[in-house]
Amino acid sequence: MDHSGISVLFEGTNFTRLLGGLWVTVKIAGIALILGLILGIVLGVLRTFRNRLLRLILRLYLEFFRIVPTVVLLFLFYYILPKQLNFNLPADQIATLVFALWVGAEMSDIVRGALISVPKHQRESGLAIGLNRHQLYRYVLIPQAITLEIPATINLATRVIKTTSLLMLISVMDVINIGQQIIEANNHTHPTGVFWVYGLIFLFYFLIDYPLSWWAKRLEKRRLERTNG
Amino acid sequence: MKKKSFARLIAIVSVFAALLLVLTGCGNSSKKSSSSSSNNPSSVKQIKKNGTIRIAVFGDLPPYGWVNQDGKRVGYDVTLAHQVAKDLGVKVKFVQVNANNRVDALNSNKVDLVLANFTVTPERKQVIDFAKPYMKVSVGVVSPKTKPITSASQLKGKNVIVTKGTTAETYFTTKQPNTKLLKFDSKTQQFNALKNGRGVALADDNSYLYAWSKDNPKYTVGIKSIGPKSYISPAVKKGNKSLLNWTNKxxxxxxxxxxxxxxxxxxxxxxxxxxxxxxxIVLPTK
Structure with a gap:
């Protein structure tokens, strides 16, 4: 069994390198999610305002990030924009930026949807007791919208974490990229190593994403229980 | 309602198209100014000032550029990269690239130099500058040791195994039309076909065949080089005369x-x- 593929994982520093790659993945996804959520909430609130020009601009922003595939966005920000605009950031910062903007766009739609689905009488009662717009959002709409938007937000987070696998295309040393290095380096001696390396990466992603999706499901169930008494 | 949203979609799409045009338009005008030598971020002077040279290498192509089990970058290209940095008197910073983003990495100033098994082709020459070659490759032919094929004339009318889309396929289709080609989609398939005796020989990049025949000692690379030679060269951004001249020397x-x-x-x-x-593989001293 000395040539069994699983030994590839534990030779030299291979395992710690994979963990290091996973940390890069988690860090980029984490920072992008935090920044994107803040941006998304602000934009989502703005999108419920009446100003048509503002709404058009934000709509364009959303559609741009929703329609253009993430791979294309990454290439655009990493290779094409620096050439035109002369700004140059390291690959992992570009990745964080692109993902944050993407999360912001998707999140703005989730927040907008949640805000307008707060029952109309809540908004009208708030206005009736003399709240101004800021107070109305702060004390009435946003607290009720949050419970509505949490499951969708968690789903978005799992999607973002999965999509970080594209980062290898712009030379970010994420877990997939390091996995491929290990596979190719051992291809001659351990032809079955590919199965074990991808298997481990699958397990990594599963361990991060599954608790999130479980949590989303539980929150959704609790919310339904509450609203239906 | 449907008609209205469709009209809106068209409006959105046209706005994006306009944006893209503006962006690319800017690109064309700014390209010339950025490649002038005054603010070239990859000139020898600038690299020495920064104290680091950024070199693009492969991370998954042994034995040219790969990462060993200790997490160190090694390989034929990587050794050259270390030597280049040493002779410039600067530190080296590696950027890992894939085959298809080597040109973009140079053009968007992500790296100063590409040392990633980069074959010189006329198409690539139009968008980047190649220095003098440091390696040569060509098509080779591998055959069983018991029935070795050592010259192209032995292949007349026989089955030769190739992979679709390789230089070997192009060469045999255009220059050796009287051989019969058996074409496969992947490397694994073509080598299995050879082992099953479906052809008398198999043609592919010679360096690749050398490595394969080492693991399969019943076979030998009877024809080491056939057809036009290709060269592997360092590449720099188009117009970067300073680094190009230095690399040539x-x-x-x-x-x-x-x-x-x-x-x-x-x-x-x-x-x-x-x-x-x-x-x-290595070029002779002139």
């Missing part, structure tokens, strides 16, 4: 010193086996 110097033979013995020989001599 460096390659000349290293060739004379026998650096590439040493590099070959260290990095490639363990993969290629005894049948191959350094002179099959």
């Amino acid at each position: 460096e390659i000349n110097k290293l060739t004379k010193q026998g650096f590439f033979v040493k590099d070959y013995n260290q990095q490639l020989k363990p993969y290629f086996g005894k049948e191959v001599k350094p002179s099959d």
Whole structure:
């Protein structure tokens, strides 16, 4: 069994390198999610305002990030924009930026949807007791919208974490990229190593994403229980 | 309602199209100014000032550029990269690239130099500048040791195995029309076909065949080089005269010193086996 593929994982520093790659993945996804959520909430609130020009601009922003595939966005920000605009950031910062903007766009739609689905009488009662717009959002709409938007937000987070696998295309040393290095380096001696390396990466992603999706499901169930008494 | 949203969609799409046009338009006008030597971020002077040279290498192509089990970058190209940095007196920073983003990495100033098994082609020459070559490759033919094929004339009317889309396929279709080609989609398939005796020989990139025949000692690379030679060169951004000239001098110097033979013995020989001599891969000193 000395040539069994699983030994590839534990030779030299291979395992710690994979963990290091996973940390890069988690860090980029984490920072992008935090920044994107803040941006998304602000934009989502703005999108419920009446100003048509503002709404058009934000709509364009959303559609741009929703329609253009993430791979294309990454290439655009990493290779094409620096050439035109002369700004140059390291690959992992570009990745964080692109993902944050993407999360912001998707999140703005989730927040907008949640805000307008707060029952109309809540908004009208708030206005009736003399709240101004800021107070109305702060004390009435946003607290009720949050419970509505949490499951969708968690789903978005799992999607973002999965999509970080594209980062290898712009030379970010994420877990997939390091996995491929290990596979190719051992291809001659351990032809079955590919199965074990991808298997481990699958397990990594599963361990991060599954608790999130479980949590989303539980929150959704609790919310339904509450609203239906 | 449907009609209205469709009209809106068209409006949105046209706005994006306009934006893209503006962006690319800017690009064309700014391209010329950015490649002028005054603010070239990859000139030899600037690299020395920064104290680091950024070199694009492969991370998954043993034995040229890969990462060993200790997490260190090694390989034929990587050894050259270290030597280049040493002779410039700067530190080296590696950027890992794939085959299809080597050109973009140069053009968007992500790297100063590409040392990633980069084959010189006329199409690539139009968008980047190649320095002098440090390696040569061509099509080779592998056959069983019991029935070795050593010249192209032996292949007349026989089945030759190739992979679709390789230089070997192009060469045999255009220059050796009287051989019969058996075409496969992947490397695994083509080698299985050879082992099953479906053809008398198999043609592919010679360096790849050297490595394969080392693991499969019943076969030999009978024809080491057939058809036009391709060269592997360092590449710099188009118009970066400063680094291009320096790299040319460096390659000349290293060739004379026998650096590439040493590099070959260290990095490639363990993969290629005894049948191959350094002179099959490394360019001769002139």
